[in-house]
Amino acid sequence: MEPYSREHQIERNDIANAGTIASLTKRALKKRGLSREFIKQVTIGVYEAEINVVIHSYGGKASVEITDDFAEITFEDVGPGIENIEQALTAGYSTASSYAIENGFGAGMGLPNIQAVSDEMDLQSSTDGTYLRIKFNITEDAYEH
Ligand SMILES: Nc1ncnc2c1ncn2[C@@H]1O[C@H](COP(=O)(O)OP(=O)(O)OP(=O)(O)O)[C@@H](O)[C@H]1O
Numbered sequence: 001m002e003p004y005s006r007e008h009q010i011e012r013n014d015i016a017n018a019g020t021i022a023s024l025t026k027r028a029l030k031k032r033g034l035s036r037e038f039i040k041q042v043t044i045g046v047y048e049a050e051i052n053v054v055i056h057s058y059g060g061k062a063s064v065e066i067t068d069d070f071a072e073i074t075f076e077d078v079g080p081g082i083e084n085i086e087q088a089l090t091a092g093y094s095t096a097s098s099y100a101i102e103n104g105f106g107a108g109m110g111l112p113n114i115q116a117v118s119d120e121m122d123l124q125s126s127t128d129g130t131y132l133r134i135k136f137n138i139t140e141d142a143y144e145h
């Protein structure tokens with residue numbers, strides 16, 4: 001099937017629109033006949049990453065690429081960055097603002113879940129911002145059968 005490629009902007013604190021990229025990606029995956037389970041894993045990963053840009057950065061962008069072999073999503077933001085990546089990947093660690101907590105975020109489970117669902121995860125951060133690339137391999141098992 002033809003590759004799918006999209007770019008999206010992500011606005012700071014725009015919780016109302018957070019989840020849009022996950023929804024659009026989910027729709028694109030459904031059209032390719034991929035299994036509910038595979039789609040669920042990708043959707044969880046994209047949603048958590050998208051929310052993180054919304055609530056922890058000053059804004060950024062995402063690029064989504066789907067081929068017959070993989071789904072790869074890259075997030076790049078401008079922001080304070082992550083001081084200690086190992087700590088950030090620890091379940092329960094969170095620096096979420098009161099605004100984020102009031103909206104139901106801040107359990108410190110996003111990054112651990114992204115790591116659990118993805119086949120590859122590349123997370124880099126500096127005081128200028130954060131880069132996250134997640135990849136999901138599409139094999140025979142990823143199709144509905
Ligand atoms: N894009 C980002 N920019 C800056 N800091 C980030 C970013 N993503 C994650 N972090 C840091 O890593 C921590 C852990 O992220 P994680 O997604 O696991 O938890 P959370 O977002 O705080 O809570 P939850 O995801 O459960 O709602 C965050 O609290 C924040 O300190």
Ligand SMILES: [Mg+2]
Nearest residue numbers: 048052110111
């Ligand atoms: Mg999170």
